[in-house]
Amino acid sequence: MAEELLQIEGLCAGVEGREILHSLSLDVRRGEVHVILGPNGSGKSTLMNVLMGHPKYQVSGGSIRWQGEDLLALPTYERARRGLFLSFQTPEEIPGIRLEDLIRTARQAVTGEKVKILPFRKELEAVMEGLAMAPEYAQRYLNVGFSGGEKKRAEILQLLMLRPRLALLDETDSGLDVDAVQIVSEGVAKFHTAEDACLIITHNTRILEKLRVDRVHVLLEGRIAETGGAELIEKINAQGFAPLLAAGE
Numbered sequence: 428m429a430e431e432l433l434q435i436e437g438l439c440a441g442v443e444g445r446e447i448l449h450s451l452s453l454d455v456r457r458g459e460v461h462v463i464l465g466p467n468g469s470g471k472s473t474l475m476n477v478l479m480g481h482p483k484y485q486v487s488g489g490s491i492r493w494q495g496e497d498l499l500a501l502p503t504y505e506r507a508r509r510g511l512f513l514s515f516q517t518p519e520e521i522p523g524i525r526l527e528d529l530i531r532t533a534r535q536a537v538t539g540e541k542v543k544i545l546p547f548r549k550e551l552e553a554v555m556e557g558l559a560m561a562p563e564y565a566q567r568y569l570n571v572g573f574s575g576g577e578k579k580r581a582e583i584l585q586l587l588m589l590r591p592r593l594a595l596l597d598e599t600d601s602g603l604d605v606d607a608v609q610i611v612s613e614g615v616a617k618f619h620t621a622e623d624a625c626l627i628i629t630h631n632t633r634i635l636e637k638l639r640v641d642r643v644h645v646l647l648e649g650r651i652a653e654t655g656g657a658e659l660i661e662k663i664n665a666q667g668f669a670p671l672l673a674a675g676e
Contacts, residue, residue, distance in 0.1 A: 430457040432494055432593055432624055433478075439488035440477045446487060447473045449649045455593065458621040460638050462660065463628045465646035466668050471628045472516060474646075475597045478626075479513045480506055508537055510592030510623075512585075514599045518578040520570040526581060527551060527565040530588045537589060554587050557617070559610055576607035583614035594618060596627045600634040608633050632660050647671055 433455040441447040447470045455461055465471050477484050478491065480503040491498040493509055501509070521529075530551065531542050552562050558580045570578045579599055586594055596615065600608050608631060616637035619625055629635065643659040645652045645668070652671045653659065 430494075431455075432457055433498075433626075434492040435489070436492075437489035438474075438477070438486065438491060440473060440484055440486045442473070442484050447649050448477070450489065451646075451649070451651060452489075453644065453651070455624050455626060457592075457624055459641040460619065460625045460627065460635075462635065462640055462643045463626065463646055464630075464643060464660070464663055464668075469646045470649040471646055472597055473649075475513060475595050475626075475628065478506075478595060479503055479511060504536075507533075507591075510537075511595065512589060512591035512593065513595045514579075514582045514586065514597060516598040516601055516628075518570050518582055520568075520573075522568050522571050524569050525566055526569050526584075529569055530585055533585070533589055537591075551584075551588065554584060558584055558587075558614055560584065575602045576604065579603060579607065579611055580614070583611055583618075586618050587614060590618075590623075592623050594623065594625045594627075596625065596629075598628050598630065600629055600631045603631075605633075612637050632664065635660070645671060 431454060435451060435453040438448055438451040439446055451474065463471050463474070473484060477486060478498070480501065486499055493506070493511070498506060527548070531547055535542050551565060555562055555565065560577070560580050564577070564581070570581060573581060582599065594615070600611055603611060612634045615625065615634065619638060625638070627635070640657040640660065642654060643657060644654050645659070645663065647668065
């Protein structure tokens with residue numbers, strides 16, 4: 428049996444005293460790709476933010492364990508060091524910090540080893556070429572002046588360079604045109620191996636075309652309403668969420 432990376436049991440969490448997630452349970456094993464579907468406001472992004480320890484969100488019940496360790500006891504930077512990576516739905520612009528410097532510093536923080544500049548830059552340029560990113564973007568301030576597609580490619584670049592154990596992708600394909608979705612999809616496929624795992628929120632299932640999806644979870648009103656295999660994606664695409672919402676009334 429594959430190693431269990433993430434265990435969520437009975438998770439209750441919310442923001443400003445309002446509970447959004449209600450007794451949510453989910454397990455992710457090494458090598459797996461999990462997809463979370465659900466209408467807007469169902470709690471998908473709340474789950475991702477809670478996993479990474481966003482201070483705005485409070486956990487009121489349940490547990491989250493990462494390779495057997497209590498994840499809730501760790502600050503965000505320690506979660507990143509343990510191998511969690513969050514790709515934001517709307518990446519922030521950070522003036523004054525170059526993309527190359529961010530990735531190099533993050534790699535040093537995660538590995539604890541000094542990064543040699545020349546080999547690092549050679550690797551960075553090769554990965555950027557695969558994402559159809561011009562090399563000069565490495566010297567630009569993070570996401571400043573980037574288009575929506577460029578911001579998402581920059582996040583996939585970070586994913587490929589940092590090689591986390593669990594990629595949390597929160598609508599990484601949001602707002603992208605067909606060509607950009609294809610490039611991002613190929614980038615995620617290049618990242619994923621039998622040694623890591625992906626937890627993906629998406630409304631555009633084209634990003635999944637190059638991945639073997641193991642489990643699909645439908646999140647409705649803060650609860651997992653249904654779990655199944657990849658065939659569940661086709662069911663939702665054909666019927667929408669209305670039948671599940673009606674069944675829960």
